[in-house]
Structures are given as C-alpha cells and as structure tokens.
Amino acid sequence: MKYSFLAHGKVIIIGEHSVVYGYDALAMPIKALHIKTTVEDSDQMWMDTARYHGPFFDAPDEYNGLKYVVKAMREKAKNTQPLKITYTGEIPMERGFGSSATVALGTTKALNQFFNLNLTEKEIMAVTNHAEMINHGKASGLDAATVNSDYLVFFNKKMGPKMLKAKLGATLLIMDTGQLGNTKEAVTQVRSLLDKSEAAKNNMKRLGELADLTKQAWLKQDSLTVGKIFNEAQEILHSFNISTAKIDQLQKIALANGALGFKLSGGGLGGITITLCKNQEIANEIAAKCQDIISNSWIEEI
Numbered sequence: 001m002k003y004s005f006l007a008h009g010k011v012i013i014i015g016e017h018s019v020v021y022g023y024d025a026l027a028m029p030i031k032a033l034h035i036k037t038t039v040e041d042s043d044q045m046w047m048d049t050a051r052y053h054g055p056f057f058d059a060p061d062e063y064n065g066l067k068y069v070v071k072a073m074r075e076k077a078k079n080t081q082p083l084k085i086t087y088t089g090e091i092p093m094e095r096g097f098g099s100s101a102t103v104a105l106g107t108t109k110a111l112n113q114f115f116n117l118n119l120t121e122k123e124i125m126a127v128t129n130h131a132e133m134i135n136h137g138k139a140s141g142l143d144a145a146t147v148n149s150d151y152l153v154f155f156n157k158k159m160g161p162k163m164l165k166a167k168l169g170a171t172l173l174i175m176d177t178g179q180l181g182n183t184k185e186a187v188t189q190v191r192s193l194l195d196k197s198e199a200a201k202n203n204m205k206r207l208g209e210l211a212d213l214t215k216q217a218w219l220k221q222d223s224l225t226v227g228k229i230f231n232e233a234q235e236i237l238h239s240f241n242i243s244t245a246k247i248d249q250l251q252k253i254a255l256a257n258g259a260l261g262f263k264l265s266g267g268g269l270g271g272i273t274i275t276l277c278k279n280q281e282i283a284n285e286i287a288a289k290c291q292d293i294i295s296n297s298w299i300e301e302i
C-alpha cells in the first residue's frame with residue numbers, strides 16, 4: 001500500500017508574531033513550492049528526505065514534530081506496522097515558507113488515508129498544530145492553516161482561518177536572504193522583549209491592528225495603502241530586533257526602486273522578505289538589483 005499527499009508552502013502577508021498573541025493575521029499559500037509526503041509499507045520504520053535517510057525515530061531533533069505526528073497517528077490507528085515515509089519536493093527550510101507545517105500536514109493527511117482513519121479536518125489540524133508547537137515552542141496555528149488552504153487566509157487564534165478569495169491587483173516579490181531564520185528563537189526573543197517593555201507591547205498592539213487594516217485595503221484593491229502598511233509593519237518588526245542587516249539592505253534597494261512597500265515575512269532573524277510592487281516589471285527590476293545578495297526570488301500575482 002502507498003499513499004501520497006502534496007502540501008504547499010505559505011508566506012505571511014502581515015501579522016507574524018502578533019498572531020501568537022491573539023491578534024489577526026493575513027497569509028497566503030504559495031502553490032509553486034510544495035512537498036510530497038509518501039507513506040508505504042516497509043520492513044522497518046524509515047525516513048527519506050533530501051537531508052536525512054535513516055531509521056525514522058533516529059532522525060535529528062529538527063524532525064521531532066514529524067516523529068510526534070507518526071506516533072499520534074499510529075496510536076489512533078492502533079497500528080504499529082513499519083512504514084517508509086518519503087519527502088520529495090522543494091521548500092527552502094527555515095526561511096518563513098512554512099516548510100515544517102507543510103511536512104507535518106502532509107504526514108498527517110497521508111497517514112490518515114493510509115490507515116483509513118477518516119479524521120475530520122479539525123482533528124487533522126489538531127495533530128499538525130501540535131507538531132508545530134514541538135517545532136516552534138509557541139505556534140499560533142497560522143502556518144498550518146495556510147498550508148492547508150487554497151486561498152488567502154485571514155486568521156486569529158480564537159476564530160481560526162477564514163478564506164479570502166479577493167485579489168489585491170498587484171505583484172508580490174518574495175526574496176530569500178539565504179540566511180536561515182529561526183522561528184523558535186525569534187518568538188522567544190520577542191516574548192522576552194514584551195515582558196520588559198511597554199513600548200514593545202504598544203508596538204505589538206499596532207502590529208495586530210495593521211492586519212485588519214490590510215484586509216480592508218485589500219478588499220478595496222488599494223495597494224498604495226497596503227504598501228504603506230508593509231513599511232509600518234517592517235519598522236515594528238525591526239524594533240523587535242528580528243530584522244537583519246541584509247533585510248535592511250534589501251528594504252533600501254526595494255524602496256529606492258519603486259516598491260510600494262517592503263517587510264520581512266515569517267519569524268525573521270533571516271529568511272524571506274516580501275516586496276509589494278505595482279506590476280511585474282518593477283518586481284523584476286528590484287529582483288535584478290538585489291540578485292547579488294539574495295539566494296532566490298519568486299514573483300506572485302496577488
């Protein structure tokens with residue numbers, strides 16, 4: 001028996017970090033980046049990824065979320081038969097693309113089919129989100145919800161995901177700094193700043209408000225306002241010390257070359273940035289100007 005599930009990546013448009021504290025956020029799936037999880041019978045518990053080939057439960061700690069998923073799903077199925085689980089495809093890891101949520105969701109969904117468990121979407125998301133808690137310490141659920149969605153997701157922890165089919169009518173340039181982000185460390189760092197700074201608390205509240213303002217502007221196809229919001233959000237994320245010199249450099253180049261707005265996306269401390277542009281031509285021009293300092297770039301019509 002063999003089952004596969006293809007899950008895609010995501011970028012956070014607005015609300016990283018503030019979403020952890022219950023505020024709203026907006027994120028979108030990136031269909032061009034995906035990972036296929038394949039589960040099949042085997043004579044031993046085995047994992048195959050681009051970086052690790054070996055006994056499943058001996059995999060390094062970065063795979064602890066997946067180990068949890070497999071244990072939890074086998075318990076639900078009351079089944080301990082050995083399996084080979086293979087991950088193929090490309091989502092750069094630790095960049096803000098939600099790769100950990102993508103493989104956690106893919107594994108949960110593939111095993112749900114393999115064991116014929118018929119879990120509800122809610123039960124599937126509970127397993128995936130728990131894996132994300134193991135991966136990131138304190139996960140809002142936003143990544144898991146967005147890698148499970150075909151549309152833009154408006155999210156907060158209380159109400160969960162709401163799909164938004166609206167288009168802004170602009171171009172999003174995603175640039176990868178090539179620097180590994182570290183969501184767990186960034187979330188911990190922001191938390192300790194909030195514990196000791198009133199100004200940081202106020203900034204967090206404002207960051208939370210910006211998500212709703214983004215949604216309103218998005219629905220009116222007001223990309224100028226969304227761009228301004230990106231810049232304000234980046235200022236706040238910078239004040240949390242989770243930007244990097246390279247991100248700051250990309251911001252300068254983007255804004256000097258016609259971008260409507262720029263911000264980091266995801267946990268920060270490296271990873272990806274998003275630049276809002278009026279059209280593809282401007283996005284291409286900015287990507288070309290940044291090409292020596294980034295590792296990759298993608299363009300999405302939004």
Ligand SMILES: C[C@@](O)(CCO)CC(=O)[O-]
Pocket residue numbers: 012015016017018019020096098136138139140141142143183187266267
């Ligand atoms: C930093 C954060 O807001 C986004 C990570 O992609 C953490 C989370 O939402 O769990």
